[in-house]
Amino acid sequence: MTVRKNEKLIILAVALGVILNPLNTTMITVALPAIQKDFELSATNISWLIASYFIISAIFTPLIGKLSDIYGRKLIFLIGLGLVVVSSVLAPLSPNLPMLLAMRGIQAIGTSALFPAGVGIVRNTIQHNQNRVIGTLAVFATTSAAFGPTIGGVLVQFGGWPIIFYVNLPILAIGIVLTLMFIPKDEKNKATSYKLDIIGILLFSLFITCWMIFLLGLENGVQFVTLILAIGLTVVFYMYEKRREEPFIDVNFFRKNLNITVIYGQYILSTVIFFAVLLSFPTFIQIVLGESSQMAGIVMLSLSIFAMIMTPVATRWMERAGFRIPLLASVLVGLVGVILLFTVKDDSLLIWVGVVLAVTGISNGIQNIGLQNLLYTYIAPEESGIASGLLMTSRFIGNILASSIYGVAFATGMSVANMSTMAIGLLVVAVVLVPGMIFVTVKEKTSES
Structure with a gap:
């Protein structure tokens, strides 16, 4: 009865934790020029500051999800909040890039704990409308990501880049108090036995990092040794994981479901375009167009709001028309958005930049919700847990690839020419999305006829 009475406060506590990862992911995009100037960094260095966050998140999100099942959701949730407190206090005091990278790494581990532990708390304590509550958490996360650049821009304008870390503290304070007071204690789970796939975790970390090193090194030519090592580690990871009973990443899930695998691939590519634009334009607007961070x-x-607005619109559209027409329309709009990147110059009006960003936002808004909903039409209910976890990993991989493209395209600095270089890479991605989207919607169309 007490839990039922405190449900709204429990949901609020979880929501405050869930928003921290997307908020800190997008707030920092506006602060990059200031950080780059203070530490005298190259675009490649900045790429590592962004990409390392996603590499760590990709590793720890599924890992901590399993740990929370064993050791308790409330405990892991509080540990996550505590790690974010430590990073938010110490990151602004960083005297150099290695220290800042370390603090961002701690922040990534902390925020990675909050989503899986938070969803576990909801499933354990909220007895009715669980799916609606989890959907509400997704809205919280999307909204915080949408407003992250704007919040970051205002904060950096008046307090410099360190303040984007300090803004977490009031959110954390409220979240910790609500968690301690209203989230029920964890029940001891003596029945669960889970062996950590340490080798799988290490192999995954190594091959993702090797691919990052290879991609970011393309500005100096192809590093064949790194490429061979990355390919080799990827193959070893796959061969090892497919034989594991409790693998870190269930590669057999991909092997047995081609349509689902392609959907994940589409989701990765869609994320690449969206995040590359999200990552590059705040710096372009400040450095090339000479505008303030605010x-x-x-x-x-314009980018985030249109993506957010299209989510409910696309949902209703797909309910009436199915997936094929909306998703094919989204990739064509996305292709137009990438082509429009070539029109952005050093004398472009801000309103035109906003229009270009809006087109990309519209495309991503449809693809994001469309691919997620399409995914769940292909899988059985009992596989929904692994499917949603792998979807989160796909998003992180897309963010890592976008960070790599950013690092290579702007290795010599932010300029119109380098923006066009990035646009060429994204154009290839946008073109590949078209046949992929046709493939994944064929079954859906057939089932309607």
Whole structure:
């Protein structure tokens, strides 16, 4: 009865934790020029600051999800909040890039704990409308990501880049108090026995990092040794994981479901375009167009708001028309959005930049919700847990690839020419999305006829 009475406060506590990962992911995009200037960094260094966050998140999100099942969701949730407190206090005091990278790494581990532990708390304590509550958490996360660049822009304008870390503290304080007071204690789970796939975790970490090193090194030519090592580690990881009974990443899930595998691939590519644009334009607006961080944040709203608006619109559209037409329309709109990147120059009006960003936002808004909903039409209910976890990993991989593209394209600095270089890479991605989307919607179309 007490839990039922405190449900709203429990949901609020979880929501405050869930928003921290997307909020910190997008707030920092507007702060990159200031950080780059203070530490005298190259675009490659900045790429590592962004990509390392996603590499760590990709590793720890599924790992901590399993740990929370064993050791308790409330405990893991509080540990996650505590790690974010430590990073938020110490990151602004970083004297150099290695220290800042370390603090961002701690922040990534902390925020990675909050989503799986938070969903576990909801499933354990909220007895009715669980799916609606989890959907509400997704809205919280999407909204915080949408407003991240704007919040970051205002904060950096008035307090410099360190303040984007300090803004976490009031959110954390409220979240910790609500968690301690209202989330029920964890029940001891003596029946669960789970052996950590340490080798799988290490192999996954190594091959992802090797691919990052290879991609970011393309500005200096192809590093064949790194490429061979990356390919080799990827193959070893796959061969090892497919024989594991409790693998870190269930590669057999992909092997047995081609349509699902392609959907994940589409989701990765869609994320690449969206995050590359989200990552590059705040810096472009400040460095090339000479605007303030506050103005950059305001202009970036065009990208995120249109993506957010299209989510409910696309959901209703797909309910009426099925998946094929909306998803094919989304990739064509996305292709137009990438082509429009070539029109952005050093004398472009901010309103035109906003229009270009809006087109990309519209495309991503449809693809994001469409691919997620399409995924769940292919899988059985009992596989929904692994499917959603792998979808989160796919998003992180897309973010890592986008960070690599950013690092290579802007290795010599932010400029119109380098923006066009990035646009060429994204154009290839946008073109590949078209046949992929046709493939994954064939079954859906057939079932309607």
